[in-house]
Amino acid sequence: MFSPSDISALAITLKLAATTTAILLVLGTPLALWLASTKSRLRSVIEAVIALPLVLPPTVLGFYLLLAFSPRGAIGSVMAASGLPSLAFSFWGLVLGSVIYSMPFVVQPLQNSFIGLGSRPLEAAACLGAGPIDRFISVVLPLSKLGYLTAAVLGFAHTLGEFGVVLMIGGNIPGQTQVLSIAIYDHVEALEYSQAHWLAASLLLVSFLVLLLIYSANKRFSLVKTP
């Protein structure tokens, strides 16, 4: 059914999606909080940059990342000079690409959730003596459960389906940077249709179940949302 290389591709894919989602939730929270509340003109610029992966072909993003992080690239050369390992063709290179590529899928639901929350509950909490971090933990987090669930699931699912970016920056090194979508491509190229089928069908099923989870949660949660 699954060859050892398929299984390692699956493991890498899941590890990549989980790592990317975790990083994005941590980075995305302050970013989305800022976007939801700022009146700065910079906001539109940042929003546009975050949304870029939605419209750009993933290969464009992967291409520039590869150029930047190759040992002779702008960032890669600095990293090499300071003795850091190269990100190109490594797992952490994949993570970097995925974080950028999946960012809109995490930041936008969080931002919408924070905007929907409004400033009133936070003002009420502040007047009751809660400082900024206290307010975030005691008011924003519990009232943004659905936003976080949506952001996490979309970020995870979108990373599962990545192809162009990971191919460019990760290469296609089995056991290191070969992810599921690329493994499927390889099988098809080699005319191993049944192998490709197993992987493709599994990915299809997992993605469907994940989305089903959000949409049914959406219905359940909407009952407890702020009127």
Added chain:
Amino acid sequence: MIEIDIQLNKAEFQLAAKFSVPAKGVTAIFGPSGCGKTTLLRALAGLEQGAVGEINIAGEIWLDRECCMNVNERRVGVVFQNPSLFPHLSVEQNLLYGRKRLKKHSKLFDLEEFYTVLGVKSLLARSIQGLSGGEAQRVALGRAMLAEPKLLLVDEPLSALDQATRHQLMSFLENFFQQIDIPVFYVTHSTEEVARLADNLVLMNGGQISGYGPIQQVLGSIETVLSSGDAAFSVLEGKIAKQDLPSLTTVRSSCGIDLQIPEAGGASVLGRRVRLRIRARDVSLCLEQPKGSSILNILPAIISDMSTQPHEGSRIIKLDVAGEQLLSKVSEYSVQQLNLHKGLPVYAQIKSAALLS
């Protein structure tokens, strides 16, 4: 004393508020919609960025040239127009949200007793979603109070409620404010709420303060927004004195004049402190003592002041009735006909007086 002198420039309008009131009792902040009452309250709480000036709450400086305390550092209780309860917490968790964050509980607060006074004892375990408008406002009020604020800010808490609930909650507030010893700033555009609840009055218009002080004094100044309009009224404080006339109750004011009002039912317990609201348009003037009138209260008075300009064909006349202050609204025609002027002795006929508490 509470001393306020703040300025705030916003795109739509400018707020410049300077006043001081005693640090006890209820101070009503009254003015038409859009005059900046809510903005003033928000600036006091520290919710408006860019407010400058001075806020001194009985010696505690919340804002001055050097420092601006953060919202969460100001010991301020705020009850917003809509209750803004936390939907993810139960009624009890909402009530205790601020209290849990107090560094020390300075006063001994009997929670059980407080919940009973607030009328929320049976609601504690409930979620916020099922509360009625009046219940939600009481929880919001309790939540603010339990954080033991130095100043309680209340922003038109009755405006979003239906008529029946509004009356209930108003009676509740009247009692409640008398029982607490925290100064309250109460924003409203209802003269009835002012008359019932306020000890001090701050008048606002177009982002400015147009008058402030003890309620009697502010109501008696005839050139303010409040007294020039149709809503002009006076407030008399007194006690239920006796009930010897059939179906009438006598209220004796603090200066000793007696007013007869139709029987007030259960409210008229002998010796109870009450307030009467007398609308200026319900007070008419006679040069001689009228005889055979159906009007119960006819009192000798002296004109102590009158507005210089007629407003919509009428003038506001300030009367001195044995030391009590009364406003009367008289048509410009009558002013001319009767040659009303300062110092003239007259008889004030009070057509009706509303018992407020």
